[in-house]
Structures are given as structure tokens and as C-alpha cells.
Amino acid sequence: MNKVIPYSHLHLMMIFVFCTSCTGQVNTRLPNDTVNKQQTITDKGLGIPKTPDEMKSFLDAGVDPYFVETEDTFSTKGPQCIVRNLIQDKAGNLWLATWHGIIKYDGTTFTNYTLKEGLIHFHVTTLFEDSKGNIWFGTARGGVYRYDGRSFTLYTTKNGMIDNTANCIAEDKNGNIWIGTEKGASRFDGKTFIHFTSEDGLSDNYVNAILKDKTGMIWFGTKNGINRYDGKSFATFTDKNKLPFKQVASLFEDKNGNIWIGSGSEQAGGKGLCQYNGKSVRTSISPYYVMYMCQDKKGNLWLAHNKGSDNVNFALYCYDGKLFTKIIEQNKTDNPVIFGIIEDKSGNIWFGTTKGVCRYDGKSFNTFTE
Numbered sequence: 001m002n003k004v005i006p007y008s009h010l011h012l013m014m015i016f017v018f019c020t021s022c023t024g025q026v027n028t029r030l031p032n033d034t035v036n037k038q039q040t041i042t043d044k045g046l047g048i049p050k051t052p053d054e055m056k057s058f059l060d061a062g063v064d065p066y067f068v069e070t071e072d073t074f075s076t077k078g079p080q081c082i083v084r085n086l087i088q089d090k091a092g093n094l095w096l097a098t099w100h101g102i103i104k105y106d107g108t109t110f111t112n113y114t115l116k117e118g119l120i121h122f123h124v125t126t127l128f129e130d131s132k133g134n135i136w137f138g139t140a141r142g143g144v145y146r147y148d149g150r151s152f153t154l155y156t157t158k159n160g161m162i163d164n165t166a167n168c169i170a171e172d173k174n175g176n177i178w179i180g181t182e183k184g185a186s187r188f189d190g191k192t193f194i195h196f197t198s199e200d201g202l203s204d205n206y207v208n209a210i211l212k213d214k215t216g217m218i219w220f221g222t223k224n225g226i227n228r229y230d231g232k233s234f235a236t237f238t239d240k241n242k243l244p245f246k247q248v249a250s251l252f253e254d255k256n257g258n259i260w261i262g263s264g265s266e267q268a269g270g271k272g273l274c275q276y277n278g279k280s281v282r283t284s285i286s287p288y289y290v291m292y293m294c295q296d297k298k299g300n301l302w303l304a305h306n307k308g309s310d311n312v313n314f315a316l317y318c319y320d321g322k323l324f325t326k327i328i329e330q331n332k333t334d335n336p337v338i339f340g341i342i343e344d345k346s347g348n349i350w351f352g353t354t355k356g357v358c359r360y361d362g363k364s365f366n367t368f369t370e
Contacts, residue, residue, distance in 0.1 A: 059141055059164070067121040070100045073112050078368030079103055083352030084125050085292075085340030090133060092345060096357055097124040102137050102145070105357075110368070117152055119145065128169035130177065138166025144179060160193035162186045170210040172218055180207030185220065201234025202227055203244060211251040213259065221248030226261065239271065239281045246270045252293040254301065262290030265306065273303065286317075286324065292351075294341045302327075302349060304338040314338050316351060316360075327360065 048065050049055040058065050070079065081099040088094050094105040101114025102124055114121060122142030129135050137145040143156030143164045156164050163181035170178045177188045184197035184205045197205050203225025211219040218229040219237070225244035226237040238244055247264030254260065258277050264270025266287040273286035289306040296302065301319040314337050315329040327349075330336055336353035343349055349360040359366045 062120050062142070064120075064122045064140075064142060067123065068100065069115065069121065070112050073115045075110050076108065076368075077370055078105070078110055078357050079112075080356055080369065082123075082354050083339060083357045084123075085127055086342055086350055086352055086357065087127055087129055087135075088342060088344050089129050089135060094344070094350065095127055095135060095137075096352065097127045097137065097340070098352075099123045102127075102147075113147075113152075119152055120154065126166055126168050128171070128177075130171045131175060136169045136177065138169055138179065140165050144169070155188070155193075160186075162193070162195040162197075167206075167208050168210045170212055170218070172212055173216040178210050178218065180210045180220065182206050185210070196229075196234075201229075201236075203236060208249050209251040209262075211253060211259070213253050214257050219251050219259065221245075221251045221261070221263075223247060226251075237276075239274070239283055245274070247289070249289070249291045250293055252295070252301075254295050255299060260293055260301065262293060262303075265289040286319075291338070292340045294343055294349075296343045296349070297347060302341045302343075302351075304341055304351065306337075316341070328365070 049058055055065075068081075079096065079098045079100045083096050083098045085097040086094055092107075096103040096105065101112055101121065102119065104111045104113060113119065114124075120139075120142050122139040124137050125140050126138040127135060133149065135147045137147070139145070141164050143154055143161060144166050146153045146155070155161055161179065161181070162185070163183035165182050166179050167182065168180040172178060172187075179186045179188065182205070184195055184202065185207050186193045186195055196202060202220060202222060204222035206223040207220055208223070209219075209221035211221075213219060216231075220227045220229065220234075224246060226248055227234045228237055236244065245261060245263045247268065247270050248261060250260075250262035252260040252262075258275050261271075261274040261276065263272065263274065266272050266284060268289070270289065271283040272288055273284070273290045275282045275285055286303070286305065290303050291306060292304040294302050299321070303317045303319060305315045305317055316327040316338050318325045318327055330338070336355040339352040341349065341351045347362075351358055351360070356367055356369060359368075
């Protein structure tokens, strides 16, 4: 990559790109009976779809022709592909949403659950742990899985979802699961899906982010604005000049109840990183495009930046409320985009990239590669 890519184009690109490499930990291969030979649909003799109708036939059959299997179901080496997001569950395991499927890391071994459990072979885009301990996994074009610790249940448009591509997942105060898609939002009460689109008050049907704040309000970040849902209706959220937020990629509530908004860069006509304190909005705290955020135990905000330079400069920053500290910057032609960020129970910062997963302990980086 050597030029700035708009978010919508970047999202589509990530659906089809497969990346490898990084540096780090030594791989110990497990017994041969756990090894799966890496192969694509092309290798299986099914070919690659050349028309929308051919693609639809693949998807209807539950097949993503661009999915590439990992070599191992179990490995001490991390995934060598796009890791879009990650969480640490209540038991301390890390779950990764990757282009190789659903992967769990227990501190020793990376287990590919897509292969282990025989799940559909689709790219995983987002994940979420609900109040009951269920973990939800959203895919690109394949629907959403719910994992209850014993088995996986797949939900798709055939079960009532509005769309099979899930960009984000959240839970409301009543325990309903909200799924943001490219065609609107679906609310699931455990039995039935109810859909919400621009006809119901959303600023756009392309929903990139969903957040439940401490008051129970549900926030929706879309390509063309932000909406808040009080359980009855949608209200449009704007800045002090009554202008909408464009290309909203991330919504985050900090420990003090401030809402942080990652929107398009100023260069692209957006407002960059913004903050809402419940009364007023601060815009352009950072002029760059912020894709993901998290807050550590000390109160620092960690940000995945797209600086929007000629070299597509992606970086990980730490913000203490006054100053931005650059942790790592990627400004080479093959720079890995930085995606989801979390702090684990030990205080390490983990983040996904186009080339795998990384852990930062405050001094050094471990990329879990050979």
C-alpha cells in the first residue's frame, strides 16, 4: 500500500486480502494427527467465482472461496493473517477474530476452533462476550456464531438476520444482542431478530460500531452519522454546529462516562478523534482516523491511528488526556494495519494487525511468529 485508502475501500480490501509474516516466538509443531494441510477452495477443485451469481452460489452453500485454512489446528505460533479484533474472556482466554477463523489462545497454545469444531470457513470480523458468558463471533458474509462454552450455534439470514456480514456486536440492558451489519442493525432476544434501518431512523444502513453506555442508551456509528436509541426511537447525534459525524468507525465509553468517537480524518472531511462529556463535544482531539480504542487500568486511552499520510502511516498511540505517546509506527510500503486493541488482566496491551497478533508489555513486542 502506498497511498491513502478511504475506509469503505479499506473495509472491502480487507475482505479479500490475506497477509503473512512478523517476528517473534519459536513455533513447536504438535503431533501430525492435529495438522491440517493448508488449502483454498481453488485447491479443492471448486474454482474461484467470477460473477456475482457464482459468488452467491458459494455463499448459499456456506462456502467462502477466499478462505485459507491454517496448517495447524493447534500451534504455539499465532495466526499469520489479518486479526480484526480480540477479547479476553472471563476465564482469561484470549479469543481472536481472524481471517483464518476463530482462534483461542490459552497462554500456551493457539487453537483454531473453526477447524477443531468443523465450523463454516469464513473470515471472522468481530467478537463479543455477553453478560451470560456466551461469546459471539461475527463473520464476513457467513453470519454470526454464538458459543456457550460447549457448542456453537450459527445464525444467518435464514434464521432472520438482516444481513450475513457482522461489523460489530453489543448487548443492551435487557440482555438483547445487537448486531451491526452492512444493511442495518438486528436485535436478537434469543428467539427472534428485529431489524432497524434508515427507515427507522438510522443515519445509514452501514453500521460500523455499537455501544451501550452506562445510562443504557445504545449508540450507533454509521458511515453517515451517529444515532442514539433510547428503547423507543432513534435520535441523531451531531457536533456543536449541528453537523453529523462521517465515517464513524469506533465508539468507546471511558471510566468517567465520556464517549469517544473515532471518525474519518480531517483530510477526508471527517472530525478525527472526538469526545463527548455528556454536555458538549470536543472535536479533532486528533485529526486522524481512529479505528479502534481501549482504556488501560491507569486511565490511558490506546488508539489505532491511520495518519493518512502518503505512505498510509498506521500507528499505535497512548493518550493520557494531555499528550499522545507514539508506541509503534508502521510507515513502510508493506505496513501492517493496526486493528482491535485490549488490555489483558496482567496489564499487557494486545492488538491485531494485518499480519497477526502482537502483545506489548510496556517494553517489548511479542508477535508469536517463528
